[in-house]
Amino acid sequence: xxxxxxxxxxxIVRSVLLVVLGSAVGxxxxxxxxxxxxLFSYQPPSKQTIANSGRQTxxxxxxDLMTALRxxxxxxxxxxxxxxxxEFETGHIPGAINIPAKTFEDVAPGLKExxxxxxxxxxxxxxxxxxxxxxxxxxxHDLLNRPILVFTGGMREYQNKGPVEK
Amino acid sequence: MxxxxxxxxxxxxxxxxxxxxxxxxxxxxxFVYASMDKIVHPGQFAQMVNNYRIxxxxxxxxxxxxxxxxxxxLGLCLILGVFxxxxxxxTAGLLLVFITASIVALTRGLDISCGCFSTxxxxxxxxxxxxxxxxxxxxxxxxxxxxxLGRRRLxxxx
Numbered sequence: 001x002x003x004x005x006x007x008x009x010x011x012i013v014r015s016v017l018l019v020v021l022g023s024a025v026g027x028x029x030x031x032x033x034x035x036x037x038x039l040f041s042y043q044p045p046s047k048q049t050i051a052n053s054g055r056q057t058x059x060x061x062x063x064d065l066m067t068a069l070r071x072x073x074x075x076x077x078x079x080x081x082x083x084x085x086x087e088f089e090t091g092h093i094p095g096a097i098n099i100p101a102k103t104f105e106d107v108a109p110g111l112k113e114x115x116x117x118x119x120x121x122x123x124x125x126x127x128x129x130x131x132x133x134x135x136x137x138x139x140x141h142d143l144l145n146r147p148i149l150v151f152t153g154g155m156r157e158y159q160n161k162g163p164v165e166k
Numbered sequence: 167m168x169x170x171x172x173x174x175x176x177x178x179x180x181x182x183x184x185x186x187x188x189x190x191x192x193x194x195x196x197f198v199y200a201s202m203d204k205i206v207h208p209g210q211f212a213q214m215v216n217n218y219r220i221x222x223x224x225x226x227x228x229x230x231x232x233x234x235x236x237x238x239x240l241g242l243c244l245i246l247g248v249f250x251x252x253x254x255x256x257t258a259g260l261l262l263v264f265i266t267a268s269i270v271a272l273t274r275g276l277d278i279s280c281g282c283f284s285t286x287x288x289x290x291x292x293x294x295x296x297x298x299x300x301x302x303x304x305x306x307x308x309x310x311x312x313x314x315l316g317r318r319r320l321x322x323x324x
Contacts, residue, residue: 007315014252018243022236030208030231037208042216042226086275102276129223131216 060137060148068093068122068151069162076119080140082132083125083155093124093158094165101125101132104139115144122149127156186313189306190254194244196303197237197257200283204234207285214281218267218292219274236260254311261300261307268292268300 003011030036063071071077072093079096081088088098097114099107108115115121121140125132137148151158158164179185204211212230215221221229237260243253264282271278271292280292290296 003315011252011255014249015256018239018249018252018256019236022239023232025239026232026235029205029235035209037212037227037231039228039231040224042212042223084275086273126219130219 059141060134060150062150062152063122065151065153065157065161067149068124068153068158071120071122071149072162074119078115078118078121079151080115080121080123080136081125081155082123082136083130087126087155089166091159091164091166092155094163096124096165099136099140101135101139104136108139108143112143115140116146120149121146122151124151124154124158127154128152130154180309181313183313183317186310190244190247190250190310193257193303193306193310194241194246194253197241197244199241201234201237201241203283203285204230204281205238208234210285211281214279214285217276217278217281218271219276220267220270251311251314254307258304258307258311261304265297265300268296 027039030039072079072095079093081092081096081098082101083092083098084100084102085098088096088100092098097111099111121144123133123137123140125136133150133152133154137150141148208227208230211234212226215226215230216223236256240253240257240260243249244257264280268280272294276292278292280290280296282290282296
């Protein structure tokens with residue numbers, strides 16, 4: 001037999017000990033250091049940027065699911081899917097155009113004309129946890145110099161309530 | 167084609183005390199090095215963790231504070247030979263987690279920095295090279311773990 005009973009028990013106890021020791025040291029150091037991080041309140045940079053910039057109310061505003069569903073049926077509203085292409089192809093809001101945050105600089109300029117003509121531009125990504133919708137909204141605002149809406153619930157909230165295009 | 171004697175030589179090189187020691191210390195040094203920048207910049211490392219979109223936001227900072235210190239402790243244990251059996255197992259487990267995260271990033275089409283050694287965002291991308299590197303590190307750990315286990319068996323039997 002490869003392992004004896006005592007070996008496995010010792011291995012488990014030691015493994016737990018190492019993980020607990022590392023975690024404890026990390027927590028203590030974070031507590032005493034002057035620039036320690038708040039353990040349970042992570043904020044993505046884009047949300048921090050918007051919150052701190054004061055642009056939330058005019059340039060970039062957030063919309064909920066009901067508004068997104070209403071706008072989806074409204075002519076002249078362009079939805080911008082900020083997820084990577086692979087995720088976009090698995091299903092997106094009908095008529096949405098794909099401008100992934102990572103390739104914004106390459107993709108967005110080519111679509112500028114249709115975005116300028118749109119009555120409203122709405123960005124979204126996968127769910128409330130993702131950051132791309134806000135990142136793309138900020139970049140679109142800089143590119144188009146117009147208000148941008150962000151559907152924060154994203155595809156996860158939308159997919160069971162409205163039509164999905166593939 | 168490698169003959170029987172060639173195979174024996176390779177086996178002798180791979181299955182000996184010095185190789186096991188070098189492999190264990192090498193992986194330990196990699197982990198100590200990997201932990202440094204993350205320990206100094208936990209906030210930036212949290213951003214790296216967030217980019218994978220696997221850990222819930224509420225746990226990202228906790229994860230970013232704890233993980234580098236676990237890496238440091240594991241690395242030191244591997245280098246110094248303290249609890250090296252358990253350190254090898256936990257380190258291999260962590261490497262498997264990193265491999266899984268890289269595969270998830272690949273399948274999602276995410277072009278992100280792996281956050282392996284640097285929090286600057288300019289390091290290696292999460293992709294196949296990171297996966298292959300981690301598989302090699304796991305193989306090195308397996309060699310040293312099973313060689314040491316075999317030696318302990320021999321000592322216990324003697």
